[in-house]
Amino acid sequence: MSTASPPLTLRERRHLAWARAAAVLADSLIVMYVLWCLSFLAGHAAGDLGREGWLESRAGFLGQRPWLLLLAPLVAALWQITGESIGQRLNRVRLVDAAGAPAGPDRRAWRGVVASLQTLVVLLPAVLGVLRERQGLPGGFWFLLTLLLALAFLALGFADRRGRGLPDVASGTRTTLRPLRETVRRRPWWQRLNAWIGVLVVILTFRVGFVLTEFEPRELVENVSDTFPVLSRLFHPDWSIVGPVIEKMVETVFLALMASALALPFAFGLSFLGARNVMTKTAAGRVVYVLARMFMNVTRSIEPLVWVIIFSLWVRVGPDAGMLALFIHSVAALGKLYSESIESIDPGPVEAIQATGANTLQVLRYGIVPQVVPPFLSFTVYRWDINVRMATILGLVGGGGIGDMLINYQRLGRYEPLGTILLFVTLVVWAMDWASSKARERLA
Amino acid sequence: MSDAPLIRVRGLGKVYPNGYRALTGIDLDVEAGEFVVVIGLSGSGKSTLVRCLNRLIDPTEGTIEFAGRDVTTVRGAELRALRREVAMVFQQFNLVNRATVLVNVLTGALERQATIPSLVGLWRRADREAAMEALRLVGLEDRALYRADALSGGEQQRVAIARALMQRPRALLADEPVASLDPATSHSVLDYLRELQTKQGTAIVANLHFLSLAREYGTRVIALKDGRKMFEGAPTDITDEVFQRIYGDEAKQVEIR
Numbered sequence: 181m182s183t184a185s186p187p188l189t190l191r192e193r194r195h196l197a198w199a200r201a202a203a204v205l206a207d208s209l210i211v212m213y214v215l216w217c218l219s220f221l222a223g224h225a226a227g228d229l230g231r232e233g234w235l236e237s238r239a240g241f242l243g244q245r246p247w248l249l250l251l252a253p254l255v256a257a258l259w260q261i262t263g264e265s266i267g268q269r270l271n272r273v274r275l276v277d278a279a280g281a282p283a284g285p286d287r288r289a290w291r292g293v294v295a296s297l298q299t300l301v302v303l304l305p306a307v308l309g310v311l312r313e314r315q316g317l318p319g320g321f322w323f324l325l326t327l328l329l330a331l332a333f334l335a336l337g338f339a340d341r342r343g344r345g346l347p348d349v350a351s352g353t354r355t356t357l358r359p360l361r362e363t364v365r366r367r368p369w370w371q372r373l374n375a376w377i378g379v380l381v382v383i384l385t386f387r388v389g390f391v392l393t394e395f396e397p398r399e400l401v402e403n404v405s406d407t408f409p410v411l412s413r414l415f416h417p418d419w420s421i422v423g424p425v426i427e428k429m430v431e432t433v434f435l436a437l438m439a440s441a442l443a444l445p446f447a448f449g450l451s452f453l454g455a456r457n458v459m460t461k462t463a464a465g466r467v468v469y470v471l472a473r474m475f476m477n478v479t480r481s482i483e484p485l486v487w488v489i490i491f492s493l494w495v496r497v498g499p500d501a502g503m504l505a506l507f508i509h510s511v512a513a514l515g516k517l518y519s520e521s522i523e524s525i526d527p528g529p530v531e532a533i534q535a536t537g538a539n540t541l542q543v544l545r546y547g548i549v550p551q552v553v554p555p556f557l558s559f560t561v562y563r564w565d566i567n568v569r570m571a572t573i574l575g576l577v578g579g580g581g582i583g584d585m586l587i588n589y590q591r592l593g594r595y596e597p598l599g600t601i602l603l604f605v606t607l608v609v610w611a612m613d614w615a616s617s618k619a620r621e622r623l624a
Numbered sequence: 625m626s627d628a629p630l631i632r633v634r635g636l637g638k639v640y641p642n643g644y645r646a647l648t649g650i651d652l653d654v655e656a657g658e659f660v661v662v663i664g665l666s667g668s669g670k671s672t673l674v675r676c677l678n679r680l681i682d683p684t685e686g687t688i689e690f691a692g693r694d695v696t697t698v699r700g701a702e703l704r705a706l707r708r709e710v711a712m713v714f715q716q717f718n719l720v721n722r723a724t725v726l727v728n729v730l731t732g733a734l735e736r737q738a739t740i741p742s743l744v745g746l747w748r749r750a751d752r753e754a755a756m757e758a759l760r761l762v763g764l765e766d767r768a769l770y771r772a773d774a775l776s777g778g779e780q781q782r783v784a785i786a787r788a789l790m791q792r793p794r795a796l797l798a799d800e801p802v803a804s805l806d807p808a809t810s811h812s813v814l815d816y817l818r819e820l821q822t823k824q825g826t827a828i829v830a831n832l833h834f835l836s837l838a839r840e841y842g843t844r845v846i847a848l849k850d851g852r853k854m855f856e857g858a859p860t861d862i863t864d865e866v867f868q869r870i871y872g873d874e875a876k877q878v879e880i881r
């Protein structure tokens with residue numbers, strides 16, 4: 181093996197620099213998270229920290245000394261010399277010497293020293309900021325300076341022809357991307373640092389989680405006797421309201437159907453705009469692609485319940501608000517699923533249709549559409565099924581459907597009619613679920 | 625310019641966006657009625673070369689002329705018109721699987737169709753008849769209403785040839801048209817291409833893996849190595865010595881009948 185590593189292309193260097201930075205960032209975040217958990221639990225144990233107001237009350241050791249968080253990047257920098265920190269594993273980078281063999285202990289130690297120094301330099305403005313402000317975290321200006329320094333060091337790795345960062349150059353190591361197929365030599369888990377850190381994180385997370393959710397397994401057992409009479413009323417349905425319940429269920433199913441059906445054409449159009457393989461051939465196409473993706477991701481991340489609130493301000497409280505809410509969420513969700521099936525088509529027929537001299541629309545129609553019809557239909561049926569389930573609760577926030585009734589009886593404490601409603605909801609949702617899975621089997 | 629070749633390639637080169645140089649300085653003339661076979665090791669640039677000829681790939685250097693027209697710079701409607709005249713068949717057939725055989729053949733007529741009717745599947749009677757005629761030529765008229773993916777590999781490739789016929793091409797490119805087929809079927813598919821070549825004077829440029837097929841069907845053979853043309857001549861000119869230069873010392877000739 182030749183000793184001189186080959187120069188890298190700009191793209192490879194960019195990839196490498198980002199992967200390395202992402203590794204440090206990930207490790208820093210892990211360390212910060214552990215610090216925060218410890219501080220939270222310490223504050224909780226000392227009794228000066230409740231479930232609420234913990235950010236304001238400055239309890240826990242981080243409450244008094246938030247700047248301790250700045251230690252995290254330093255710890256992360258040292259963690260990097262193992263070459264197999266969690267961040268490094270996640271980003272598939274590894275540490276080798278100039279010849280490409282795993283770096284020896286002396287080089288690693290050197291790298292640790294230089295990396296720590298580099299981190300200290302990066303953190304210097306932040307620390308100065310702390311000293312000046314004497315308390316809390318440094319202000320925006322100092323943080324900005326630290327960020328700029330971090331970016332400057334990132335750029336060094338970019339500028340080096342072999343994509344090495346400063347610690348690499350100084351210690352004669354190199355970070356490279358691990359080939360996808362390379363199997364890593366693994367020691368048993370109890371000998372691995374990452375495993376212990378993982379265990380620590382899980383334990384801390386659950387400790388903090390129990391405090392924050394106030395979950396007491398005891399309650400489940402202790403309160404059974406009080407709950408039972410109420411529960412049993414749920415199982416004695418009030419049949420006198422069957423008529424109105426059926427009406428409302430029909431409304432619910434139609435609400436879901438309309439939302440899905442109206443969403444279909446919009447999602448169809450949008451999905452082509454949001455498919456990488458269709459749009460990214462030209463610069464204008466790329467812009468549209470990014471916009472379409474952004475629209476879908478943002479719209480999808482707002483739950484239908486929240487959309488109901490928005491639309492009930494816009495139109496008025498009622499089934500139409502619920503329908504619009506489901507509609508807009510379905511456009512985005514279906515659009516995303518459709519886009520993904522467009523992206524996974526066989527490019528062969530597309531190429532073949534192109535080669536006949538067909539224009540863009542004709543290529544879409546004959547090269548792409550036939551390939552995506554079955555998955556599109558299957559996703560649409562699935563969406564209707566989801567929408568029925570969603571529609572049963574939209575009424576909670578004024579979106580029409582059976583949920584209206586449900587919330588009213590719950591507020592009045594009338595559990596017998598509530599039982600009737602729950603029975604019908606269960607039956608209809610179950611039937612939809614069954615029908616939709618049958619339909620999708622057929623379409624597959 | 626009646627004596628200009630149908631396809632005229634000069635100094636053709638292709639560097640892929642990732643910096644890989646796949647073709648360098650290719651010169652090539654193809655006359656109407658010729659059957660040019662391109663051979664070479666896997667990765668030597670055969671696919672890249674034929675895909676440049678109808679601009680499925682944009683070359684980065686050199687010029688290509690088709691019937692006196694500059695291929696490398698045409699765009700839009702002109703490019704589509706050019707592609708109509710330079711048909712292509714692929715190793716994986718690339719049919720629209722969920723459409724009928726007939727519709728697959730009809731897609732060969734898309735370029736001369738108005739957009740809206742073509743999108744809703746309204747084909748002219750003349751085109752339908754031409755499509756049936758093309759299917760008759762490849763012996764598949766009884767399969768017209770089958771779904772394309774119900775056909776065997778050899779039949780699918782014949783449908784692809786019928787689709788190409790539908791374009792009324794003056795040249796036909798074939799990227800390893802028989803690499804997924806058994807020997808007997810390979811011969812029947814290549815026989816259809818030869819019929820096109822001899823009866824209609826269509827110029828054929830085909831990448832083939834087997835030298836025996838190249839010898840049998842080619843009127844001229846060019847060999848690529850590392851993206852350069854390293855041999856050009858009659859099939860009979862490929863001596864053992866030439867063969868070894870193309871494929872390396874280790875290679876043995878595989879015969880396929």
Ligand SMILES: Nc1ncnc2c1ncn2[C@@H]1O[C@H](COP(=O)(O)OP(=O)(O)OP(=O)(O)O)[C@@H](O)[C@H]1O
Binds near residue numbers: 646665669670673
């Ligand atoms: N899109 C691409 N981007 C980068 N490199 C490519 C691309 N397509 C092909 N190449 C490279 O160009 C070289 C030539 O590829 P090409 O497909 O033309 O070879 P070929 O002679 O057709 O091989 P085969 O017989 O295996 O089909 C190969 O080394 C390939 O890795």
Ligand SMILES: [Mg+2]
Binds near residue numbers: 671
């Ligand atoms: Mg090829």
